[in-house]
Structures are given as structure tokens and as C-alpha cells.
Amino acid sequence: MPQQLAVIVLVDVGNALESRTLDGNTYLFDNMKLQGSENQGSGELVTAINGSYWSDGSQASEQVLNWLPYSLGSIPPTVPRGYEAERARQTDEQALTELDHLAATSGTSGADAAAELSRIRQSAGRRVKTTRRTRGRLSGQKVLDVTGKVVSDGGTQAHSYPAPVITDIYGQAVDEKVIYPAEYGSPDLVTDGWYWSATVDTSRPGTYAYTMRIQLHKLVEQGGESLWEPVNLTCESKIRVTTEPKRNAFTQAGLGLLPVPPRAFS
Incomplete structure (x- = not known):
């Protein structure tokens, strides 16, 4: 074999x-x-x-x-198969929650609202564009670092x-x-x-x-x-x-019948 x-x-x-x-x-x-x-x-x-x-x-x-x-x-290959997708979904849910909170805060000034939107955008990360040569597991995924955190600026931050x-x-x-x-x-x-x-x-x-x-x-x-x-x-x-x-793994001799001591038949 x-x-x-x-x-x-x-x-x-x-x-x-x-x-x-x-x-x-x-x-x-x-x-x-x-x-x-x-x-x-x-x-x-x-x-x-x-x-x-x-x-x-x-x-x-x-x-x-x-x-x-x-x-x-x-990121180690032993993590669960959907790890990247799960982390991306978590950051999307967090960004939506923060947007709801921002919308409910009617007293926020324009400058403060713009700064908060920028922060939410950074924390949500960016998805990688799908191309003909990167279809499959690389399609539309967010960029993560080795600790599983979403990378907001792929050009300067360390990433996996x-x-x-x-x-x-x-x-x-x-x-x-x-x-x-x-x-x-x-x-x-x-x-x-x-x-x-x-x-x-x-x-x-x-x-x-x-x-x-x-x-x-x-x-x-x-x-x-x-x-x-x-x-x-x-x-x-x-x-x-x-x-x-090729030899017998038990006796290290040539292939054939295993030697059986005479007392085995007594």
C-alpha cells in the first residue's frame, strides 16, 4: 500500500x-x-x-x-471555516447599532456627526473588491489582521x-x-x-x-x-x-511464512 x-x-x-x-x-x-x-x-x-x-x-x-x-x-488555518465571514458580520452589526444611536442623538452638531460617521466607517472596515482572478474564498471579504480584528486602512496597517x-x-x-x-x-x-x-x-x-x-x-x-x-x-x-x-516487517527477513516456535503446537 x-x-x-x-x-x-x-x-x-x-x-x-x-x-x-x-x-x-x-x-x-x-x-x-x-x-x-x-x-x-x-x-x-x-x-x-x-x-x-x-x-x-x-x-x-x-x-x-x-x-x-x-x-x-x-490567521491560523485551524480556525473555523467561516471565521472571516463571522467577524465581518459582527463589525457590520456593530456599525448599524452605532448608526442607530447617532440617528437618535438629534442634538449632535454637524461637525461631531461627521466625525462620528468617519469613526464608524473606520471601525466597520472595508471589503476587498472581487475580481475575475480572486473569486472564491477571497471574494468580498473584509481585511483582518492576525488577531482577527478588521483592518480599516489596508494600505498602511498590518494585515493577515x-x-x-x-x-x-x-x-x-x-x-x-x-x-x-x-x-x-x-x-x-x-x-x-x-x-x-x-x-x-x-x-x-x-x-x-x-x-x-x-x-x-x-x-x-x-x-x-x-x-x-x-x-x-x-x-x-x-x-x-x-x-x-521488500522484507517481512516482523522478522526483517525475506517474505514468507512467519517462523513459529515448536512449543506453540504443544
Whole structure:
């Protein structure tokens, strides 16, 4: 049965957007450290993939790689699915309550009323305009900071970035048909229902590089509106495929009947 190998792609989105590169801004982890993976927590990860073969030399089993991208310094992906929408609804309700109070205060001067309206507008925040390239989870959401508070001025205030999105996986490992990557649908809401996965041909021992094309989103102000502008960058990683004979996990010997001590039949 194939083993599920996970590669976590953790991106410092703020620094990556500022420097326009993922070099030095990407931290890669996998669950094969005890099996020989190297450079955990850096941009130079080499994922160990241990294959096996039968006594006749044929491939015994393939492995499966899964890539999961996350943003460093953003709202954790483990919060409830509707967290952003719920926070936006709460600020809308608060702004409506304050408007009702302002309308009921008939003695407020024009200058004071204008100042109060400006404050309410700031506390309600601003929604990001939906574009053709930012439909889906980014559509019409308010901008939040890492504590979940609504950001009123996206151009100057610190804010939480959307999770990075892997849009393609290519390079040596793909060209030489060692891995076969594709994007799959998933019921896991943390990954927005999509994730990248690949089967690995473990009959091809060696070290192979591959490149991930990752899309980040930068908050920009355009025509008085806030927009998420896609920014496409790339980062490289490697896999190291090794093979060994298939053996019995209990005895560490070749496949066959388990040795049974004679006293077991007495």
C-alpha cells in the first residue's frame, strides 16, 4: 500500500512580497525526518522516499507525495471555516447599532456627526473588491489582521495574508517521469477543497529536483478600492529516492511464512 508523505510549504508572505522572491522566505518540512530527509525547516529540503522491490527486481510499491502550503504570520488555518465571514458580520452589526444611536442623538452638531460617521466607517472596515482572478474564498471579504480584528486602512496597517496557492509543479523530477503531480479535490476545508499530490516511481533511485509555482496575494489600493493582486513566484525542492528489497516487517527477513516456535503446537 502506498505511504502518504506530506510536505508542508510555509511561506513568509509579507517578506516574500516585499523582496519579490521565495528564496529565504520559504520553510519546508516533511514527515520523513526519521527516514532520512535532510534540511528540515529550510528552503533546501531533500525529502527521503524509500521504495522497495520484489525478489525479481520489480517495483513493490509506489509512494504518494502531498504538498500543503501555509502562510507564516497570518490567521491560523485551524480556525473555523467561516471565521472571516463571522467577524465581518459582527463589525457590520456593530456599525448599524452605532448608526442607530447617532440617528437618535438629534442634538449632535454637524461637525461631531461627521466625525462620528468617519469613526464608524473606520471601525466597520472595508471589503476587498472581487475580481475575475480572486473569486472564491477571497471574494468580498473584509481585511483582518492576525488577531482577527478588521483592518480599516489596508494600505498602511498590518494585515493577515491569504494562504499561498500552489498552481503548478514541474522540473527535473516531472520531466524524467519520477513523479506524476496533479491537483485533486478534497473534503478537507483547510485546503479550500484542493491540494497537490503526486505518485512517485520508486524504481528510479536518485536525487531529483522539482519546482513549485506559488501564487501569493498582495493587498493594493486602486481607484479608492482594495484589491488582492496575484503575485506568482517559484521555489525549488528535491526528493531522494532509494530502494531496498521488500522484507517481512516482523522478522526483517525475506517474505514468507512467519517462523513459529515448536512449543506453540504443544
